[in-house]
Amino acid sequence: MHAVALKRFPVGVPCAEDFVIVANDVPSGDAGARLRVRYLSLDPYLRGVMSGRHMGHSMALGDVVPGGGVAEVIDSTTPEFVRGEFVQGETGWREEAFLPADRLRKLPPDVPPSTALGVLGMPGLTAFAGVRDILQPREGETVVVSAALGPVGSTAAQLAQRAGARVVGIAGGAKKCAMALKFLGYDACVDYHRDDFGPALQLACPNRIDCYFDNVGGRVLETVLQHLNLRARVVLCGLMDQYNKSERPPGPNLGPVIAARATLTGLVVYDHFARLPAMLDELVPLVRSGRLKYLEDVAYGIQATPDAFARLMRGENIGKAIVAL
Amino acid sequence: MHAVALKRFPVGVPCAEDFVIVANDVPSGDAGARLRVRYLSLDPYLRGVMSGRHMGHSMALGDVVPGGGVAEVIDSTTPEFVRGEFVQGETGWREEAFLPADRLRKLPPDVPPSTALGVLGMPGLTAFAGVRDILQPREGETVVVSAALGPVGSTAAQLAQRAGARVVGIAGGAKKCAMALKFLGYDACVDYHRDDFGPALQLACPNRIDCYFDNVGGRVLETVLQHLNLRARVVLCGLMDQYNKSERPPGPNLGPVIAARATLTGLVVYDHFARLPAMLDELVPLVRSGRLKYLEDVAYGIQATPDAFARLMRGENIGKAIVAL
Numbered sequence: 123m124h125a126v127a128l129k130r131f132p133v134g135v136p137c138a139e140d141f142v143i144v145a146n147d148v149p150s151g152d153a154g155a156r157l158r159v160r161y162l163s164l165d166p167y168l169r170g171v172m173s174g175r176h177m178g179h180s181m182a183l184g185d186v187v188p189g190g191g192v193a194e195v196i197d198s199t200t201p202e203f204v205r206g207e208f209v210q211g212e213t214g215w216r217e218e219a220f221l222p223a224d225r226l227r228k229l230p231p232d233v234p235p236s237t238a239l240g241v242l243g244m245p246g247l248t249a250f251a252g253v254r255d256i257l258q259p260r261e262g263e264t265v266v267v268s269a270a271l272g273p274v275g276s277t278a279a280q281l282a283q284r285a286g287a288r289v290v291g292i293a294g295g296a297k298k299c300a301m302a303l304k305f306l307g308y309d310a311c312v313d314y315h316r317d318d319f320g321p322a323l324q325l326a327c328p329n330r331i332d333c334y335f336d337n338v339g340g341r342v343l344e345t346v347l348q349h350l351n352l353r354a355r356v357v358l359c360g361l362m363d364q365y366n367k368s369e370r371p372p373g374p375n376l377g378p379v380i381a382a383r384a385t386l387t388g389l390v391v392y393d394h395f396a397r398l399p400a401m402l403d404e405l406v407p408l409v410r411s412g413r414l415k416y417l418e419d420v421a422y423g424i425q426a427t428p429d430a431f432a433r434l435m436r437g438e439n440i441g442k443a444i445v446a447l
Numbered sequence: 448m449h450a451v452a453l454k455r456f457p458v459g460v461p462c463a464e465d466f467v468i469v470a471n472d473v474p475s476g477d478a479g480a481r482l483r484v485r486y487l488s489l490d491p492y493l494r495g496v497m498s499g500r501h502m503g504h505s506m507a508l509g510d511v512v513p514g515g516g517v518a519e520v521i522d523s524t525t526p527e528f529v530r531g532e533f534v535q536g537e538t539g540w541r542e543e544a545f546l547p548a549d550r551l552r553k554l555p556p557d558v559p560p561s562t563a564l565g566v567l568g569m570p571g572l573t574a575f576a577g578v579r580d581i582l583q584p585r586e587g588e589t590v591v592v593s594a595a596l597g598p599v600g601s602t603a604a605q606l607a608q609r610a611g612a613r614v615v616g617i618a619g620g621a622k623k624c625a626m627a628l629k630f631l632g633y634d635a636c637v638d639y640h641r642d643d644f645g646p647a648l649q650l651a652c653p654n655r656i657d658c659y660f661d662n663v664g665g666r667v668l669e670t671v672l673q674h675l676n677l678r679a680r681v682v683l684c685g686l687m688d689q690y691n692k693s694e695r696p697p698g699p700n701l702g703p704v705i706a707a708r709a710t711l712t713g714l715v716v717y718d719h720f721a722r723l724p725a726m727l728d729e730l731v732p733l734v735r736s737g738r739l740k741y742l743e744d745v746a747y748g749i750q751a752t753p754d755a756f757a758r759l760m761r762g763e764n765i766g767k768a769i770v771a772l
Contacts, residue, residue: 343701361701361705364700370700371700372697372699373697373700374697374698374701375689375695375696375697375698376668376683376699376711376713377695379683379711380683380684380685380713381713382713383712383713383714383715383718384712384713385710385711385713386701386704386710386711387708387710387711388705389705390705390706393708
């Protein structure tokens, strides 16, 4: 049994050599479950944890990398969970784990277990809180979503579309944009790598932008702000543009926010755990019936984890990055 | 009779030589009033108008500078206004003007007429909308206000204080800070010129910052964002920091906004004209009884207008900048 530990603090974009595969010692405990991890979740926020910049976590060299996982119960010392059952919890990047019962979540039946890390997990809840509770798009409005193929963006986009909005994605590269249209139902998708990104975004949003779900910050955010409608709403949810930078870069000029009388709201999913039941009530049936789409970028085996994380941080993944063990 | 026209487009901070005193030709019209202007309003937004950057106005060389004024009716062709009455309207920087009746506003009785340009005018309405409708400070919260002695900031601060908040001003220089405490009742005031502005602000806000009324942008905004409480509210209302710059500088890194789950809202007073009666109902009695304080920076005579505007744009004014004619 193996785990993935931090070998050195990444400088810039992480590479596989920043990590090391180590033996996975799993202590047992009371009132919990011994778990065989089936899927690991790779998430951009972990880059901040590795730099000591994250609000809730930090880590030392040699620590096993934290993160969510979906696991099968192989032994249980609590009546709540039985052998063979699938659960979700903060396993970290390891093949086996032990977690107390109060830190495990049962999975909804009849959906692929890996969805508990994406569309039906924290990313899905992030999208649900951002769209339903903050942006509240109305029929006919234009909603723009960056990181359009990721689990937050793709779920946010479909929730906005279900509310009657026209949804425009932003993604890196023509291939991703084509996939956004074909597999996720975006009304349009704009490639931010293009030199004419600003004009292309303007063309894709002829009625300007009423809502923006920002997962990236940087030049993309700055460009979107220049095309806001009056009283536009913006959710600030991620800063992929700066996670790999050692200095915190300046942000966008805020003149356009004043001119548009816009509202920018910071979103951290931790505040919205109380909405999880409502989110699952609504989204599980949609996933089960195929009406809510999602993309997964699957790597295989614990050894593939460091490279898969590096690909995520280079933006080369397509959909929710997970590792199947 | 004279007026002030734009002689050349200012580069950087405007100077008196950017303007020229010209003869003031006043055409007459139907259903309006011929006005002898008594007070001119000098406002930072005019700098944007002079650069073609303002959303609602622009001007050409040789144009009389626009802006609000308080005037006495010297001749009227409408029954609504009578000779000798004081009115407020967009007179521009001139000694005499003619305005149609529907663009004139009567002044409340028993308050100094010049207040219609500051605490009881657009700046007061800006503060009222920002504090009452957007920030909504609660008892015991910490509210920070920049440009603390200006008509927007000083009114916003007192409205927040009346709601039971602890109010901390930000101003440029020790003299302004002392005046903020002595004449406007701030609980504390921090000088942003100090090298230790960040630590000083932190010291003045031991419970961090719940609401921020931003009139300046730039480094002040960036510093305040680093001391926000969870779910803080920020009104973005002015960008004094950049009005004199030819390029639009970058803004603050928005990571702290996400971390604080804060909300930033752009405020433009034009949206809030419907609140003017409510604002006057509440603030006129407070001004009349001396419970709502305000500072005025008065220059005298039309010839003094260009230099007074330059002083305003250098931040050397103390209180609402007006010219008494």
